Amino acid sequence: xxxxxxxxxxxxxxxxxxxxxxxxxxxxxxxxxxxxxxxxxxxxxxxxxxxxxxxxxxxxxxxxxxxxxxxxxxxxxxxxxxxxxxxxxxxxxxxxxxxxxxxxxxxxxxxxxxxxxxxxxxxxxxxxxxxxxxxxxxxxxxxxxxxxxxxxxxxxxxxxxxxxxxxxxxxxxxxxxxxxxxxxxxxxxxxxxxxxxxxxxxxxxxxxxxxxxxxxxxxxxxxxxxxxxxxxxxxxxxxxxxxxxxxxxxxxxxxxxxxxxxxxxxxxxxxxxxxxxxxxxxxxxxxxxxxx
Amino acid sequence: xxxxxxxxxxxxxxxxxxxxxxxxxxxxxxxxxxxxxxxxxxxxxxxxxxxxxxxxxxxxxxxxxxxxxxxxxxxxxxxxxxxxxxxxxxxxxxxxxxxxxxxxxxxxxxxxxxxxxxxxxxxxxxxxxxxxxxxxxxxxxxxxxxxxxxxxxxxxxxxxxxxxxxxxxxxxxxxxxxxxxxxxxxxxxxxxxxxxxxxxxxxxxxxxxxxxxxxxxxxxxxxxxxxxxxxxxxxxxxxxxxxxxxxxxxxxxxxxxxxxxxxxxxxxxxxxxxxxxxxxxxxxxxxxxxxxxxxxxxxxxxxxxxxxxxxxxxxxxxxxxxxxxxxxxxxxxxxxxxxxxxxxxxxxxxxxxxxx
Numbered sequence: 001x002x003x004x005x006x007x008x009x010x011x012x013x014x015x016x017x018x019x020x021x022x023x024x025x026x027x028x029x030x031x032x033x034x035x036x037x038x039x040x041x042x043x044x045x046x047x048x049x050x051x052x053x054x055x056x057x058x059x060x061x062x063x064x065x066x067x068x069x070x071x072x073x074x075x076x077x078x079x080x081x082x083x084x085x086x087x088x089x090x091x092x093x094x095x096x097x098x099x100x101x102x103x104x105x106x107x108x109x110x111x112x113x114x115x116x117x118x119x120x121x122x123x124x125x126x127x128x129x130x131x132x133x134x135x136x137x138x139x140x141x142x143x144x145x146x147x148x149x150x151x152x153x154x155x156x157x158x159x160x161x162x163x164x165x166x167x168x169x170x171x172x173x174x175x176x177x178x179x180x181x182x183x184x185x186x187x188x189x190x191x192x193x194x195x196x197x198x199x200x201x202x203x204x205x206x207x208x209x210x211x212x213x214x215x216x217x218x219x220x221x222x223x224x225x226x227x228x229x230x231x232x233x234x235x236x237x238x239x240x241x242x243x244x245x246x247x248x249x250x251x252x253x254x255x256x257x258x259x260x261x262x263x264x265x266x267x268x269x270x271x272x273x274x275x276x277x278x279x280x281x282x283x284x285x286x287x288x289x290x291x292x
Numbered sequence: 293x294x295x296x297x298x299x300x301x302x303x304x305x306x307x308x309x310x311x312x313x314x315x316x317x318x319x320x321x322x323x324x325x326x327x328x329x330x331x332x333x334x335x336x337x338x339x340x341x342x343x344x345x346x347x348x349x350x351x352x353x354x355x356x357x358x359x360x361x362x363x364x365x366x367x368x369x370x371x372x373x374x375x376x377x378x379x380x381x382x383x384x385x386x387x388x389x390x391x392x393x394x395x396x397x398x399x400x401x402x403x404x405x406x407x408x409x410x411x412x413x414x415x416x417x418x419x420x421x422x423x424x425x426x427x428x429x430x431x432x433x434x435x436x437x438x439x440x441x442x443x444x445x446x447x448x449x450x451x452x453x454x455x456x457x458x459x460x461x462x463x464x465x466x467x468x469x470x471x472x473x474x475x476x477x478x479x480x481x482x483x484x485x486x487x488x489x490x491x492x493x494x495x496x497x498x499x500x501x502x503x504x505x506x507x508x509x510x511x512x513x514x515x516x517x518x519x520x521x522x523x524x525x526x527x528x529x530x531x532x533x534x535x536x537x538x539x540x541x542x543x544x545x546x547x548x549x550x551x552x553x554x555x556x557x558x559x560x561x562x563x564x565x566x567x568x569x570x571x572x573x574x575x576x577x578x579x580x581x582x583x584x585x586x587x588x589x590x591x592x593x594x595x596x597x598x599x600x601x602x603x604x605x606x607x608x609x610x611x612x613x614x615x616x617x618x619x620x621x622x623x624x625x626x627x628x629x630x631x632x633x634x635x636x637x638x639x640x641x642x643x644x645x646x647x648x
Contacts (some may be wrong), residue, residue: 034420036572082619089626092359096579097622099572103615111608224568229425233350262454266435269428273414276425289388 001134006257007250014139014249015148016210019203020226021241023156029172029236030192033091036098037078040105040225041197045071045204046214047113050120060123060205067201075197076190083193084186097175102220109216122209144206151199152242159238168192172236198237225252225268232272234285243283247270300535305504308587312500315594316493323489331601340492341367341554344499346577346589348546351503353575354584356539357519358415359423362430362455363574366544367551368566369406370399374552375480375561379473380444388486388631394494396552401549401554403616404541406433411540415533432570440470445470479562480555487557495553496590497548504586506542515539516584 020042027035049067052058058066082101086094127138159165167188170178179185183222207222208214227249233244248268281287295535311597319336322328345367352360374395385391441452443464450464454476461472473482506512514535517525526532555561577596581588599617603610624630 028420034423082623085623085627085629088628092353092579092583092584093622093626095359096576099576100615100618100622103611104619107611107615111612210302219578220568224431228428230426231421235420247592262439263435267431269432272428276417276421277413282421 001131002257005137006253007189008135008137008141010250010253011246012249013253014212014246015144016203016207016245017222017226017229017249018148018242018245019151019199020222021229021245022151022238023199023203023243024226025230025233025235025238026155026159026168026192027196028230030168031083031094031189032172033083033094033098035196036095036223037101037105038196038200038226039069039103039219039221040109041075041219042104042204042207042222043214043216043219044074045201046120046208046218047109048201049123049205050118050208050214053121054118057267064123064202064205067205068198071197071204074218075200077195079190079193084189085246091136092171105229106216106220115216118214120208120212120214122141122212124209125204126138140206140209143276144210147202148242148245151202152238155195156238164188164191228269230271231282232275234282237282237284237286240282240284247283301508303357304587305508308504308590309497311587312493312496312590315398320436320489331604335597335601337418337457337487337492337553337557339594340489341550341557342497342574342593342597343496343590344492344550344553345547345574346581346593347496347499347503347530347586348543348550349574350581350584350586350589351506351539351543351546351579353578354436354582354589355503355507355519356515356536356543358536358540359420359575360426360540360543361423361568361571361575362410362426362428363543363547364566364568364570365410365426365430366403366406366547366556367570368433368437370396370403370551370564371550371555371561371566372440372474372480372551372563373402373548374399375445375447375483375555376442376473377552378556379471379483380449380488382471382484388484389491392486392488392491392553392556394554396491396549399552399555400545400549403551404545406548407541407544408537411537411544413528415536415540422641427568427571428567429548430566434563436473437566440474441472442474443470443472444594477562477564478560479565480558480560483556483559483561485557485559487553492553495549499550502542502546507586511535511538511616576618580618580625 020038024035024038027033027038045067048070049063052063052066053060078101082097083094086097122140124139124143127136128142129136159168167178167183170183170190171185171188177187204219209219211218228243229244229248230241231239231244233240233249234244251271252264252268256264259267275283323333323336345363349360349363352358352363377390377398378395382393385394393569410426414425414429415423425516441454441459441461443450443461443466445467446469447467450466450470452459452464461475464472466472472481507516514525514530515538517530518532518535522532551566564633577593578589580596581590581592600610600614603613606613
């Protein structure tokens with residue numbers, strides 16, 4: 001029973017990682033850049049929803065919606081101002097710019113909302129009791145898991161069926177060829193950033209409800225973990241990000257419960273290293289043969 | 293008389309050494325004259341450490357061409373190994389200079405071992421996958437050091453691995469004369485700070501000497517060939533694993549020596565200092581200075597370490613300004629539109645890269 005409750009908390013933590021990782025993997029797949037500012041968009045999403053619930057007394061659903069809109073706009077603006085001018089630059093230059101954006105967002109949040117942690121009211125309160133109260137599952141866990149599955153399915157359908165999804169796949173394959181086929185590469189990349197940032201906002205609301213606290217650095221560690229999850233599952237692959245996120249959450253929760261709280265992150269990373277050594281392109285990633 | 297022609301590489305190398313010597317002399321003169329304020333004087337040793345870190349990371353990122361996001365991990369190994377060595381030898385080796393040298397060598401040795409353990413399996417991976425694994429190793433090293441409790445008394449070193457998080461220094465069973473060196477998450481305690489700017493200067497010069505000589509040796513050319521085209525390089529019979537590992541381990545060892553100096557510059561230091569952000573900080577030096585450009589790394593490391601201090605008058609806004617400067621510099625140096633604009637400003641001349 002104890003194991004089951006750890007497992008469920010692992011799955012719901014993993015679902016949050018999966019949602020972030022889905023955004024990460026989409027952006028990586030199309031822009032071929034490690035967007036280190038992704039974690040900080042999560043934090044901004046958290047603050048926007050917090051403010052609209054705490055100061056404006058809006059219902060959680062409206063607050064979440066506001067966070068999604070704010071982060072989507074933020075994502076597009078960042079992409080246009082900071083990343084788009086560097087499209088032909090070496091990937092390391094874009095990486096450093098992304099780090100600059102990440103510092104910028106963190107320090108702006110520090111100035112606006114101060115360093116002290118805010119207590120975040122969970123968007124859904126309460127819990128369901130199973131097996132005569134031996135197992136308690138909070139509604140927020142259930143909501144997180146459900147949200148993650150819905151998002152994964154919606155995203156898969158969107159990318160494989162819609163016209164924009166097709167354009168995204170074409171751009172991630174070969175930008176030049178996609179442009180020749182009449183695809184607007186710039187707006188496709190913007191759309192990808194918009195989707196990634198919207199997912200980050202949802203993840204932000206769920207993450208803060210899960211941790212019940214919010215700080216300017218809230219997003220950085222989950223950001224890195226989600227990046228790890230995306231690589232774990234095979235970066236660029238949507239089912240891979242989902243699987244990677246879930247596994248990472250479960251491993252982390254079980255390692256915390258049974259091995260050591262102090263070394264939980266190390267165990268997660270050690271598993272990642274072993275997996276990458278055995279499967280160098282991640283669990284579901286394709287190995288692309290190099291052309292000579 | 294036949295005049296010896298000096299190659300352009302040699303000129304750049306000599307000016308790099310010369311620049312460093314001038315920097316050292318000017319800074320020493322300024323601090324002797326009392327022109328520098330206290331916070332600036334306090335920055336001199338960290339600047340040297342970061343210069344050394346940047347040059348060594350440039351070996352991995354710029355010359356070998358593999359992105360490493362865990363360079364602070366090696367610095368951490370070097371720092372804590374160096375501090376342990378220095379603190380345990382307090383009575384045996386009274387001379388501070390000698391003890392510092394020993395500490396830096398011990399730090400470098402331990403970092404070499406760590407570099408070998410990390411590098412041997414990991415260098416089989418490529419690109420972003422290699423980057424994420426170095427990131428993971430950096431985090432693992434940080435957490436492992438956080439679990440360490442080390443003390444020293446006349447019976448030798450006492451080491452305890454604090455897996456559950458509820459052990460303290462008392463569990464080491466030190467004798468009355470014993471001293472605690474590392475207290476788990478609280479980090480090193482009451483370290484005799486023996487680091488000096490002169491030591492930092494020597495460290496940077498040694499680092500420069502090793503990296504520049506490696507770069508222009510046969511091995512260095514093999515490493516750069518690997519960066520430019522791995523398949524072509526292996527097809528002409530160059531052992532790719534050997535040279536990759538050589539560059540990676542050398543880089544780790546130098547970071548370890550820099551770490552030892554850094555650790556001995558503060559009376560107390562936590563493992564959490566050497567986190568992902570520190571790795572990124574050093575990477576920023578390297579990229580801003582220019583990949584493979586050694587003197588660029590030196591200038592960027594010095595400028596960006598001083599920048600937050602120089603921005604002190606902005607108080608709360610300084611990190612924000614730092615972030616904006618970082619983004620603007622990256623945009624200015626890498627945007628094709630702006631680059632052609634700069635190129636037009638200087639007709640007939642190849643446009644110069646801004647170092648920082």
